[in-house]
Amino acid sequence: MTSNVDLPIPVPVPDVPGADAGYEGLPDRSDLTALQRLTVDASAVADIGLRTAIASLVGASMLPTVAKSIVRRSDLHRERSNLEFYAELAARRDPTASFPAPTDVPAVTTRPANPVAQYLAHGNVENLRFESSFVPVNPDMRKQWTRLERNNVVWAQHWRHDDGPRPTLCVIHGFMGSPYLFNGLFFSLPWFYKTGYDVLLYTLPFHGRRAERGSPFSGYGFFSQGMAGFAETMGQAVHDFRSVVNWLRDTGVDRIALTGMSLGGYTSALVASADDRLEAVIPNVPVVTPESTFDEWWPANKLIEMGRKFGTIGRDESAAASAYHCALNYEPLVPRDRRLIITGLGDRLAPPEQAQALWEHWDRCALHWFPGNHILHVSQPEYLRRINRFLRPVMWD
Template sequence: MRNVTSSDATPIDPPIPVPDVPGADATVRGLPRRIDLTLRQRLIVDTSAVADIALRTAIASLIATTMLPTLLSGLRGDRSRAEQDQLRFYGELAAEKDPALSFPAPTAVPRVSSRPASPIAEWVARGNVHNIRFDSSFEAVNPALRDQCRGFTRNNVVHAQHWRHDDGPHPTLCVIHGFMGSPYLFNGLFFSLPWFYRSGYDVLLYTMPFHGSRAEKGSPFSGYGFFANGFSGFAEAMAQAVHDFRSIVDYLEFTGVDRIGLTGMSLGGYTSALIASVDDRIQTVIPNVPVVAPDQTVDEWFPANKVVQLRSLLSDTGSELTKAATQYSSPLNYEPLVPKDRRLIITGLGDRLAPPEQAEMLWEHWDRCAFHWFPGNHILHVSQPDYLRRMTRFMRGFMFD
């Protein structure tokens, strides 16, 4: 097995200059109290939280807009009954707490086509970069929705970008983007992936359902389809996200990769935490600013929260029915398959899109594993080089001999 070629002393230059105000690992009590922070840390947390609230309102407005068509359809009695049946379906499935039942594995290695990425991508990586694609083998978990899901023709083609070294397969770091954040170039720079590549990792950037090239024609923005088809549509999008990523793992293993690490931001953090409870081939998992209980998070997302409440009222789906159904795709509903010493959670104290309390819930569920915080928000990751080095030190023992 190859050794890491870069050390912790290697410079990391984040794409957005941020204040050098360090965070730290959580203590046995969890995240620090406000009184435990320095004056500079409190200032960064408070100002970044205000900025995050503005961003959250803008994103919530977009999500509310995507839900309006299903809100209007909820006025019909037949649609209301169908919504209740769908929520019961996912609630009953969640109650089994069986990831193999909730997220059936792909049955065959995908037939992958590959082509060289743009010269810009190769310049950023300073290496060999290919864009890959293959037909998704996903079938909707809920039989009543299979025809609908088959009709999403663009979404049913899986896309990813693969950074590979020329001397054969290396341990591979897979990255899952957040909601609306699918561009490969943005993620490559934001996560300083060239630095990981120089450290000896191959890198794979996975495109979530309904994002980027997977967005259906007429989608007003990347990720629109995730929330445009009601709660059942969100549940099936998450199921497909897990299924298609497991096909990616099949592909990587077929090419000779034997060690796979997984990280993701926001919705990608949610997805990576869920995958870590479904697929035992993941060597290490690092959810970054994850949401883990979306039913609780949406309560603070004005105006989307009002649309959700009105939709529930029109379809006569009570809070208990909805709460039970949301457990279907929550990583809190399943036991992690990645060992405790290979789990690391990262959160921002000023985050108001994925509040740090959500990460703390995952930390408790994951037996109080490694937990790192920074004094920034959802987008402004203050002292990001610090946690990138934390990730590298953490992964080295599992990914390299």
């Protein structure tokens, strides 16, 4: 199926073109035009302010756990033991051990989405929910997880055609970026829907309706439970999305592609290492190595440094544990010609060097760059068309 539907521009942005990377990777600064260099520099400066704001919220999330670990040595010993558990598991490099597959099709309940969503899609839009079957891989974290009532209910929004099921494009949002309306507009999902796809927007743990009561903002729980909590949250993100895939397949969907932005890009790359049922995967401005990312995010990096100092947890120990939920630790299960990475040269939240590291690990698959930053996706219509050309052969032919 093809379509001549014009691609709308969700947010007015300068039309400064990007390009696919060559065999050597992302372009050198000298390879850019004067306008591209100016755009990269300006967007990088703007991104630093956004990075500081997000890092402040991440730091606020971490502060209670870090403070308790400093004051209560029993908490510190527990955290060190947990880090050793994830480091040992990561060293196996076995995604079946790290991310056990859900065995059942979830019992999904649906209800019509709000009129705004219906208007945006100009089609059938439903909100989905089901009880998560996730059990932490670390036995010491299981009691803690049973208390997370709201987080353990999975939510998603499904845009479907009357004559479905159809090939389905799944989207995972970034940190704090869970509103369906925002993601629908940012990714031009009405356009993808009009070209023939069904669309599913998946809500990450601790975001949106999954945020626990008392959370000061969507996503707070992602980083408020220490490094062990972050590890299990990523495990749950993968598990619950695979449950969604189970449900889609059970309803007759035979072709599923996955894209995600930022933290959603990190998650999508990890899913592609754990599940072989994806037709294609497209991490967009992905975080790839959060350990190094947090070290650059002021003021969160100062809090992490303090936690390491008083907790006597070395950076190497921390990095070894973080490898558990890093896509660089596992081989991708999606074929090389069905992987596409999108990155912004002016991105300072998830610097393009991280996307290039994933590109190297993924056998130098397709890599598209634009001269904007983490939020300002300059020439976005160009890369959305690039995504559409990339997906068509594997989703429809």
